[in-house]
Amino acid sequence: MLVSIYRYNPQTDDKPVMRDIEVEIPGGKDLMILDVLELAKRKDSSIAYRRSCREGVCGSDGMNMNGRNGLACITPLSDTVKPGQKLVLRPLPGLPVIRDLVVDMSIFYKQYEKVKPYLINDEPPPTIERLQSPEDRAQLDGLYECILCACCSTNCPSFWWNPDKFIGPAGLLQAYRFLADSRDTATAERLAGLNDPFSVFRCRGVMSCAAVCPKGLNPTRAIGHIRAMLIRQGT
Amino acid sequence: MVSRVTNLGRSGLFHWLVQRFSAVILGAYMLCILGSTLLSPEMDYAHWQAVFDSNLMRVFSLITLLALCAHAWIGMWTVSTDYLTDLQLGTRATFIRLLFQAGCALLIAVYMLWGIQILWSI
Ligand code: SF4
Ligand code: SF4
Numbered sequence: 162m163l164v165s166i167y168r169y170n171p172q173t174d175d176k177p178v179m180r181d182i183e184v185e186i187p188g189g190k191d192l193m194i195l196d197v198l199e200l201a202k203r204k205d206s207s208i209a210y211r212r213s214c215r216e217g218v219c220g221s222d223g224m225n226m227n228g229r230n231g232l233a234c235i236t237p238l239s240d241t242v243k244p245g246q247k248l249v250l251r252p253l254p255g256l257p258v259i260r261d262l263v264v265d266m267s268i269f270y271k272q273y274e275k276v277k278p279y280l281i282n283d284e285p286p287p288t289i290e291r292l293q294s295p296e297d298r299a300q301l302d303g304l305y306e307c308i309l310c311a312c313c314s315t316n317c318p319s320f321w322w323n324p325d326k327f328i329g330p331a332g333l334l335q336a337y338r339f340l341a342d343s344r345d346t347a348t349a350e351r352l353a354g355l356n357d358p359f360s361v362f363r364c365r366g367v368m369s370c371a372a373v374c375p376k377g378l379n380p381t382r383a384i385g386h387i388r389a390m391l392i393r394q395g396t
Numbered sequence: 397m398v399s400r401v402t403n404l405g406r407s408g409l410f411h412w413l414v415q416r417f418s419a420v421i422l423g424a425y426m427l428c429i430l431g432s433t434l435l436s437p438e439m440d441y442a443h444w445q446a447v448f449d450s451n452l453m454r455v456f457s458l459i460t461l462l463a464l465c466a467h468a469w470i471g472m473w474t475v476s477t478d479y480l481t482d483l484q485l486g487t488r489a490t491f492i493r494l495l496f497q498a499g500c501a502l503l504i505a506v507y508m509l510w511g512i513q514i515l516w517s518i
């Protein structure tokens with residue numbers, strides 16, 4: 162099978178190119194895209210990409226496969242290409258490329274940092290732990306599972322235009338994760354930090370983020386909840 | 397927190413609410429005009445003038461005009477801060493963006509004053 166891979170080494174290349182490589186796909190089973198990449202790397206060891214857990218847990222192999230963002234390790238080849246088609250692999254769109262499929266995620270992490278992704282509670286800590294009712298705990302479902310793979314934010318047009326000002330779907334999902342936490346006492350400060358025209362309100366509700374999240378999460382819904390909290394607090 | 401002078405010192409929530417409210421006003425006005433046109437098949441100049449002569453219609457028209465101007469300003473400001481950025485245009489971006497925003501503001505102001513003058517001359 163022909164695999165077309167985005168190749169770019171800033172130290173030696175003027176500009177990126179798509180380079181084809183022929184990979185023999187063993188019959189009898191469906192491979193994941195990451196397996197195909199490993200086979201390609203056996204032929205050309207200079208191909209650079211990130212991966213670690215190979216089971217959709219670490220979030221390091223987010224990339225664009227035939228136009229769709231996802232984790233290469235849990236994306237089946239059969240879902241990505243029709244027989245006879247080329248497999249086209251590109252880095253996550255919108256972020257600076259370090260080399261080939263490896264992108265610089267600094268700005269993504271900076272936006273994550275902005276939402277203070279940790280529990281803030283100024284009450285004196287109890288002797289053992291802060292308890293939560295099962296109902297309160299259930300509020301965090303669909304939020305805490307995020308693995309920060311950046312598939313969503315790099316699929317979001319608003320994040321492409323303003324990656325330095327719009328927090329983006331991944332960061333906002335985590336912002337809501339702590340707004341929704343019954344143990345967190347910084348709700349008002351958190352909301353005050355989000356109420357400018359960029360951080361939250363650049364979301365246009367297109368749902369490109371939810372369409373690609375490999376963990377099946379829905380940042381658009383979380384953003385809607387944040388907006389509703391801002392309206393309740395601000396009107 | 398990201399703030400800018402040209403967002404008129406307001407919050408994103410304020411922008412968002414103005415965009416939604418003004419859209420509702422614009423929609424209602426359009427339905428109103430469409431209705432009054434359809435309900436009177438013998439529409440002529442005298443009739444048209446009579447519609448706009450009532451104070452209620454005048455106030456409604458004025459509110460709609462203001463809603464349109466606010467809607468247009470927030471919309472154009474958003475467009476300019478999405479596409480006319482350092483990322484797209486490099487170091488000239490601020491100058492180009494300000495020029496564009498000034499042009500929009502001037503156009504919208506002229507439009508508003510002119511609209512008020514038209515409304516009060518009927
Ligand atoms: S929300 Fe989904 S796509 Fe976005 S970073 Fe988290 S796991 Fe990845
Ligand atoms: S719904 Fe909002 S956050 Fe998600 S892709 Fe669209 S603009 Fe981005």
Ligand code: FES
Nearest residue numbers: 213214215220234
């Ligand atoms: S290698 Fe860890 S998520 Fe794919």
